[in-house]
Amino acid sequence: MTSRNFCCDPLKILMRWLIFFSVLKLSYAIKDPDVEGEALLDFLKNLNDSNNQITDWDSHFVSPCFSWSHVTCRNGHVIALTLASHGFSGTLSPSIAKLKYLVSLELQNNNLSGLLPDYISNLTNLQYLNLADNNFKGSIPATWGQLSSLKHMDLSSNDLTGSIPMQLLSVPMFNFSDTDLHCGEGFDQPCVSKSEHPASTHKSKLKKVVQFASCGAFAVLCLGAIFTYRYYQMHRHKSDIFVDVSGEDECKISFGQLRRFSWRELQVATKNFSESSVIGQGGFGKVYKGILSDDTKVAVKRLSDYNNPGGEAAFEREVQLISVAVHRNLLRLIGFCTTETERILVYPFMENLSVAYQLRDLKSYEKGLDWPTRKKVAFGTAHGLEYLHEQCNPKIIHRDLKAANILLDDEFEAVLGDFGLAKLVDTRMTHVTTQVRGTMGHIAPEYLSTGKSSEKTDVFGYGITLLELVTGQRAIDLSRLEEEEDVLLIDHVKKLLRENRLRDIVDNNLESYDPKEVETILQVALLCTQGFPEDRPTMSEVVKMLQGVGLADRWVDWQKLEEIRNQEFSHMTHQFVWSDESTFDQEAIHLSKAR
Structure with a gap:
C-alpha cells in the first residue's frame, strides 16, 4: 500500500485504527502483565488437574486475557474464573490472592480438599463465590467477614463445621446446606437463602454485567469511530491526520495506550539522532538509543527514505502487526512519530541488545x-x-x-x-x-x-x-x-x-x-x-x-x-x-x- 492510498481512504483508515486501538487498549492496560498469569498457573498447579482438562494456559503469553479458557477479563485484568466440574483433586493456592480484581470464582463440583483458606479474604472485589460439592473441611475463617462486596456464596455439600461469621449473614444469596455448620436462628429455611435458584441468578447477573460492559465498550468505539470519520471529512483538505503539529504548539497525541511522540521529543532523546546513539542498522533505517524526559530508555527506529514504497510499507506493517501479536517473546511497540518527512517507531530499550x-x-x-x-x-x-x-x-x-x-x-x-x-x-x-x-x-x-x-x-x-x-x-x-x-x-x-x-x-x-x-x-x-x-x-x-x-x-x-x-x-x-x-x-x- 502506498502512502497516498493509505491516507486517502477514510474507511480503511477507520477500520484499521478501530481494530488497532481496541487490541492495544486491552494489551497496554495491563500494569503487571505477568503477575496474574503466573498466579493462575500456580493456582492451576495446586488444583491438581490430573485429567489435563486445562491445556491452553501458556506461560509464554503476556496476559491470560487473550486466549486462556475459563478466564474472563475486563480492562486487562482477570475478573472471573469458571472452573466447575473439572475433576480437580488438589487445594486452593495462596496465589489466588494475587487476582485482586477477581469478581467471580466458581469451583463447584470438584474434589478439592483442605481447610478454607483465610487469604480468600484478600479478594475484596469478590461478589460471587461457589465452592459447593467439594471436600473442604473445618470452619469458615472469621476473616471472610471482610468480603463486603460478596453477593452470592455457596459452600454446600462440604465437610464444614462451626459457626458462620456474623458479617456473612447479610450476604443476599447463600447456601450452606449439607454441611455441619451452625446456621443459627433467623433463617427461613436451614442454611439456605430465600432465593430458589441462586446459581442461575448469579450466572444471569454476571452475564448481564459482562454484556453491559461489552456493549458499553462497543458504544464508545462506535462513537469514537463516528467522531473520527466526521473529523476527517471536515479536515481532509487541511492536513494529513498522520502529520505532527509543528511550531511552538507541538504536542503529543495518544491513540488508546499507544503514545504519539513529537519530532522534537525524539530529537532531544537521541541527542539529535547522533551517530554515537546508534545501536543498530537495517534495510529500512537506523535504531537509536534514546532517553525520554522521564528517564525512560527507549529504542528509536527511524525509517530512512520513507517515501520509498518499501519504507512506508515497513512502517505500516510494524504498526499493523503489533495490534494482533502480543506475546512475551515479541517486541512491543510503545509509540510512534510521523511528520511530512519522517516515520519513526519507538520501542522499549533492551538492556542486553541483540x-x-x-x-x-x-x-x-x-x-x-x-x-x-x-x-x-x-x-x-x-x-x-x-x-x-x-x-x-x-x-x-x-x-x-x-x-x-x-x-x-x-x-x-x-x-x-x-x-x-x-x-x-x-x-x-x-x-x-x-x-x-x-x-x-x-x-x-x-x-x-x-x-x-x-x-x-x-x-x-x-x-x-x-x-x-x-x-x-x-x-x-x-x-x-x-x-x-x-x-x-x-x-x-x-x-x-x-x-x-x-x-x-x-x-x-x-x-x-x-x-x-x-x-x-x-x-x-x-x-x-x-x-x-x-x-x-x-x-x-x-x-x-x-x-x-x-x-x-x-x-x-x-x-x-x-x-x-x-x-x-x-x-x-x-x-x-x-x-x-x-x-x-x-x-x-x-x-x-x-x-
Whole structure:
C-alpha cells in the first residue's frame, strides 16, 4: 500500500485504527502483565488437574486475557474464573490472592480438599463465590467477614463445621446446606437463602454485567469511530491526520495506550539522532538509543527514505502487526512519530541488545552468553515463532529471522523484533513476492529461487539461528575460505559433524556446556534447515523436539536421507570437468546442494 492510498481512504483508515486501538487498549492496560498469569498457573498447579482438562494456559503469553479458557477479563485484568466440574483433586493456592480484581470464582463440583483458606479474604472485589460439592473441611475463617462486596456464596455439600461469621449473614444469596455448620436462628429455611435458584441468578447477573460492559465498550468505539470519520471529512483538505503539529504548539497525541511522540521529543532523546546513539542498522533505517524526559530508555527506529514504497510499507506493517501479536517473546511497540518527512517507531530499550551483539560484538570487559542462556534464547525464540505461526489469527511470517533480530531484555529473555519484512498470512492465498528480501545465509532456498514464503521459511531461518547460537559464527563467513572450509555455516557444521568434531563446532567462548544438549540443538537446527520445506518441522514440533520429544526418530530419518543426498551429490560432481570458466556453475551447484 502506498502512502497516498493509505491516507486517502477514510474507511480503511477507520477500520484499521478501530481494530488497532481496541487490541492495544486491552494489551497496554495491563500494569503487571505477568503477575496474574503466573498466579493462575500456580493456582492451576495446586488444583491438581490430573485429567489435563486445562491445556491452553501458556506461560509464554503476556496476559491470560487473550486466549486462556475459563478466564474472563475486563480492562486487562482477570475478573472471573469458571472452573466447575473439572475433576480437580488438589487445594486452593495462596496465589489466588494475587487476582485482586477477581469478581467471580466458581469451583463447584470438584474434589478439592483442605481447610478454607483465610487469604480468600484478600479478594475484596469478590461478589460471587461457589465452592459447593467439594471436600473442604473445618470452619469458615472469621476473616471472610471482610468480603463486603460478596453477593452470592455457596459452600454446600462440604465437610464444614462451626459457626458462620456474623458479617456473612447479610450476604443476599447463600447456601450452606449439607454441611455441619451452625446456621443459627433467623433463617427461613436451614442454611439456605430465600432465593430458589441462586446459581442461575448469579450466572444471569454476571452475564448481564459482562454484556453491559461489552456493549458499553462497543458504544464508545462506535462513537469514537463516528467522531473520527466526521473529523476527517471536515479536515481532509487541511492536513494529513498522520502529520505532527509543528511550531511552538507541538504536542503529543495518544491513540488508546499507544503514545504519539513529537519530532522534537525524539530529537532531544537521541541527542539529535547522533551517530554515537546508534545501536543498530537495517534495510529500512537506523535504531537509536534514546532517553525520554522521564528517564525512560527507549529504542528509536527511524525509517530512512520513507517515501520509498518499501519504507512506508515497513512502517505500516510494524504498526499493523503489533495490534494482533502480543506475546512475551515479541517486541512491543510503545509509540510512534510521523511528520511530512519522517516515520519513526519507538520501542522499549533492551538492556542486553541483540543475540548477534552478545555473540560477536562484545567489548573486552563484557561477559558473553553462557550455555544455559543460549538454550533459554533458543526456547524463547521458538515460543515466539510458534505463537506467530499457530496462535495468531491471521498467522504471521517474520521472513527475516536471525541473531541480530532477536533482542535480549535485562533478564536475557529472547524478544523477537524487527517486523519490517513480516507478512500477515491469508490462508486462501499463495504468498509470492516479486522481490526476495532478507539476509543472505538465512534465506530458505525455496524463497530465494521462487519468491514463495511460508511458515517453513521462518523455520529455516530459526535453524540457522540455532547454529549461530552454538557456534557463535555468522551464517556466511568468507574468512573460512582461508582455512579451506565451507563459507556457508550450515555446510561447515555438517562437515564437522561427519568428522565427529563437536568441540570444533561449539563456540570457543563457551567455557562449559552440556554435550548432550548441544547435540539436541544441532539436530533440531539441521532438521529445520532441510532443503525441502515440507521436510521441515512446524514450530510446535520444534518446541517439543527441543525438549527431546519425537527428536530421535526424525534424526535417524534425516541421517539416512542426508547420506543418500551426499552420494547423489558426489556422483553428480564427478560428471563435470571443471575449468577456470566454470566458477559460476560450481557456485550454483554448491548453493543447490541439499541442506
